[in-house]
Amino acid sequence: MAEVTTAALHARADAAAAAGDFPNALRAAAEALHASPLDHRARLKVALCFAMLGRADMAVPVLRAVVDQLAGQGFLLPALGACRDALGIKPEAPEILEALGRIHDAIAGHHMRARARVAPPVMPVKVKDDRAGSFLKMDDATLAREAAALGTRVPAGVPTDIPDGAVPFFSDISKGAFVPLLGRLEYLKVAAGHVVVRQGEEGRALYVLIEGEVAVSREREGVTKELARLGAGSLFGEMAMMADKPRVATVTATQPSELFVVDRGVVEELATAHHGLAEDIAGFARRRVLMNLMATSPIFSVLQEEARTELLQAFEPRVVAGGAALIEEGADPVGLFVVVEGEVEVSKHDEGGDRVVLAYLTEGEVFGEIGLIEDRPATASVITAGRSVVLFLSKERFEAFAASQPSLRTYLKDLSAERLEETEEAMSADGEILEADDLIII
Numbered sequence: 001m002a003e004v005t006t007a008a009l010h011a012r013a014d015a016a017a018a019a020g021d022f023p024n025a026l027r028a029a030a031e032a033l034h035a036s037p038l039d040h041r042a043r044l045k046v047a048l049c050f051a052m053l054g055r056a057d058m059a060v061p062v063l064r065a066v067v068d069q070l071a072g073q074g075f076l077l078p079a080l081g082a083c084r085d086a087l088g089i090k091p092e093a094p095e096i097l098e099a100l101g102r103i104h105d106a107i108a109g110h111h112m113r114a115r116a117r118v119a120p121p122v123m124p125v126k127v128k129d130d131r132a133g134s135f136l137k138m139d140d141a142t143l144a145r146e147a148a149a150l151g152t153r154v155p156a157g158v159p160t161d162i163p164d165g166a167v168p169f170f171s172d173i174s175k176g177a178f179v180p181l182l183g184r185l186e187y188l189k190v191a192a193g194h195v196v197v198r199q200g201e202e203g204r205a206l207y208v209l210i211e212g213e214v215a216v217s218r219e220r221e222g223v224t225k226e227l228a229r230l231g232a233g234s235l236f237g238e239m240a241m242m243a244d245k246p247r248v249a250t251v252t253a254t255q256p257s258e259l260f261v262v263d264r265g266v267v268e269e270l271a272t273a274h275h276g277l278a279e280d281i282a283g284f285a286r287r288r289v290l291m292n293l294m295a296t297s298p299i300f301s302v303l304q305e306e307a308r309t310e311l312l313q314a315f316e317p318r319v320v321a322g323g324a325a326l327i328e329e330g331a332d333p334v335g336l337f338v339v340v341e342g343e344v345e346v347s348k349h350d351e352g353g354d355r356v357v358l359a360y361l362t363e364g365e366v367f368g369e370i371g372l373i374e375d376r377p378a379t380a381s382v383i384t385a386g387r388s389v390v391l392f393l394s395k396e397r398f399e400a401f402a403a404s405q406p407s408l409r410t411y412l413k414d415l416s417a418e419r420l421e422e423t424e425e426a427m428s429a430d431g432e433i434l435e436a437d438d439l440i441i442i
Contacts, residue, residue, distance in 0.1 A: 003126045003127065003128055003129065004126070004127050004129045005124040005125065005126055005127065006032040006035050006036050006039065006042070006122075006124045006125050006127060007124040008124075009028045009029070009031050009032035009035075009042075009127065010028070010029075010032055010041070010042065010045075012024075012025075012028040013025045013026075013028035013029040013032070013042075013045050013049075016028060017045075017048075017049065017052070022049050022052045022053050023049075023053070023140055023143065025045070025049050025052075026046060026049035026050070026053070026135075026143060026144075026147055027135045027136050027138065027143060028135075028136065029042050029045035029046045029049060029147075030042075030046050030135040030143070030146070030147040030150060030151070031127060031129075031134060031135040031136050032045075032127070033046055033150055033151065034135060034150060035125050035126075035127045036122055036125050037153075037155040038069075038122060038155050038158075039122040040066055040069055040070055040075075040078070040119055040122075041122070042122075043062065043065060043066050043069065043151055044063070044066050044082060044085070046062055046147055046150070046151040047059045047060075047062035047063045047066060047082075047085070047086075047151060048085065050062060050144075050147075050148070050151075051085075051089050053144075055144065056089050056090050058144065058147075058148040058151075059086075059089050060086050060089055060090050060093045060095065060096065061095065061148070061151075061152045062148065062151035062152055063082050063083075063085055063086040063089075063096070064086070064093075064095045064096060064099060064152075065151060065152045065153065065154050066079075066082040067079045067082045067083055067086075067096070067099045067103075068099070068154050068158070068160070069154050069155065069158050070082065070119060071099070071102070071103055071106075071162045072154070072158045072159040072160060072161070072162065073119065073158060073159070074117050074162075074163045074165055075117055075118055075119040076103055076106065076107055076116060076117070076162070076165055076167050077116040077117070077118055077167050077170075077208065077210055077232075077233055078118055078119055078210055078211070079099075079103060080100075080103065080167065080170060080182065080260075081187065081210050081258070081260070083096055083099060083100055083103070083182060084182055084183070084185060084187055084260070085187070087179075087182065087183045088183075088187075091183060097179060100178065100179050100182065101175070102162055103162060104173075104175050104178050105162075106162040106163065106164050106165065107164070107165060107166060107167045107170060107171045108171060108175065109171065110164060110165060110166035110171050116165075116166065116167045116168055116208075116233040117165065117233060118210070118211070118231075118232040118233045135147065168208065168233075168234075168235040168288075169206065169208060169235055169238075169262065169281075169284055170182075170208075172280050172281070172283055172284035172287070173277070173280050173281075173284075174274075174276045174277070174280055176274055176276070177270060177274035177276065177277040177280065180270055180273070180274065181262075181266075181267070181270055181274075181277065184266045184270065185260050185261060185262060185266075186260070186261035186263065187258070187259075187260065187261075188207075188258065188259045188260075188261050189256070189257070189258050190212075190253045190256070190257050190258075190259070191253065191256055192253055192254060192255045192256060192257075193252065193253065194252065194253045194257075195250060195251070195252050196214060196251045196252065196253060196259065197236070197237055197247050197249070197250060197251040198247060198250050199217075199218060199219055199246075199247050199248065199249050199250040200246050200247060201246060201247050202245070202246055202247075203237055203239060203240035203245060203246070203247050204240055204263060204264050204265065205237060205240055205261050205262055205263045205264060206235065206236070206237040206238045206240055206241055206262045207235065207236055207237050207251075207259045207260065207261055207262070208234075208235050208259060208260040208262070209230060209231070209232055209233065209234045209235070209236075209257060209258075209259050210232060210233075210258045210259060210260060211232050211256075211257060211258040212231075212232060212253060212254075212255050212256055212257025212258060212259075213229055213230065213231050213232070213253070213254045213255050213257065214229070214230050214234075214236070214251050214252060214253050214254060214257060215228075215229050215230075215251070215252050215254050216228045216229070216230065216236070216249050216250070216251050217249060217250050217251075217252070218248065218249045218250070219250070224250075227249060229254065230251075235288075236251055237251075238284070238285050238288045239285070239341055239389070240264055241262075241264060241267070241281050241282070241284070241285040245341060245342065245387055245389075248341075267281055303405060303407060303408060307405055307408075310401070311393075311401060311405075311408070314393055314397050314401060315338065315391035315392065315393050316391065316392045316393070316394075317340070317389060317390075317391055317392075318389070318390050318391070318392055319387070319388075319389050320342075320384050320387070320388050320389070320390060321384070321387055322384050322385065322386040322387050322388070323383060323384060324383065324384045325381060325382070325383050326344065326367075326382045326383070326384065326390065327367070327368060327371075327378050327380070327381060327382040328378065328381050329347075329348060329349060329378055329379060329380055329381045330377050330378065330379075331377060331378050332371070332377055332378075333368065333371025333372050333375070333376070333377070333378060333395055334368070334371075334394070334395060335368055335372070335392055335393050335394040335395045335397075335398060336366065336367075336368045336369055336372060336392070336393040336398050337366065337367050337368045337382070337390050337391065337392055337393075338364070338365070338366050338390065338391040339361050339362055339363055339364065339365045339367075339388065339389075339390055340363065340388075340389040340390055340391055341363060341388060341389040342362075342363075342384060342385070342386055342387060342388025342389060342390075343360055343361065343362050343384070343385040343386060343388065344360070344361050344367070344382050344383065344384050344385060344388065344390075345357060345359075345360055345382070345383050345384075345385050346358045346359045346360070346361060346367065346380050346381070346382050347380060347381050347383070348379060348380040348381070358380060360385065361382075366412075366415075367382055368382075369412040369415060369416055370416045372395060372398055372399075372412070373409070373412050373413050373416045374416065
């Protein structure tokens, strides 16, 4: 008596589907699902085989079962992926719209730094390939009837209530725009080695990784360094929602992966009908940027978590063109700045009137603090070296916040004293350009 595994059945289903043999792909997928009822990928393949066979009437109910299974277990991102598949088959499917409403209620307003939960891999199980009633041996009519019945049965024990939780990006979208946006998202499947984002290319989309893994790398002076690996549930490329800027890193799939692609052009088009959408996404991008800064910028490390969040919310994001003067030498202090994306040049005029470049500041660096702490005109100019994104905190809001956070004022006072001393040394260096990011006086 021969035995196979559900992994082998998955491979058989994939091979048959690739060859356009969807009846046999359905047989293998249904047999895998029969052996392992919690295998949501087998259930998904059953649904997609029905779709390719022109049986939307069977595909959509099975996809609803996939959604219920995943959402009930708290795996809301892959549940949204199944909803996206269903909307592609039947855009106004009422059972899918109802499921999306329930999912939105569970995720709306929940924000977190961690990635979304995704379903773990299902362990292969052994299957007797000559068992009585095997889907592998059914005629087409019986197969369709039995596979549809199997596919729509949510496994016993799966909760019917959807637990609250956050799904990056989607938790920020208002209910009115949620379904239209999901229906317009591109669903991208890539092989290992595929370059999803390339350093230097203009960014026009953000990505949500549903399945798989990607590597993030950056090239500098001909040397490529891997910065991180991101797993399923992660999000990357959010700066494309804020500014037309080249990508600062390359993202490459390290294994077969599936992603949602949120194109800025689609967002802008939908925003004409859903007026809150642009604000939703701007708020999301701002929150992501702020959370990243909170983890990386030293100005926030001196504060307790609650105070960090309060300070971050007080900052105003600004997208600035290249060559814009953010601070002018001799002007009254306007506020505190943090570089989010891009680069700014800090310069000062010496006694002879020549301009001396003091520093180039990049992501996470602070400037404008000396004018606030010392209550004096700016002693240097700050100009964007290219299109940049900065955070701005007005003088009035800074004073109000610093009054209750002496640790912040102490940190900036110490930083100011250090920079004053180093700037004096810089100005005696005959116009030499300094590389250290902290050689700055404002």
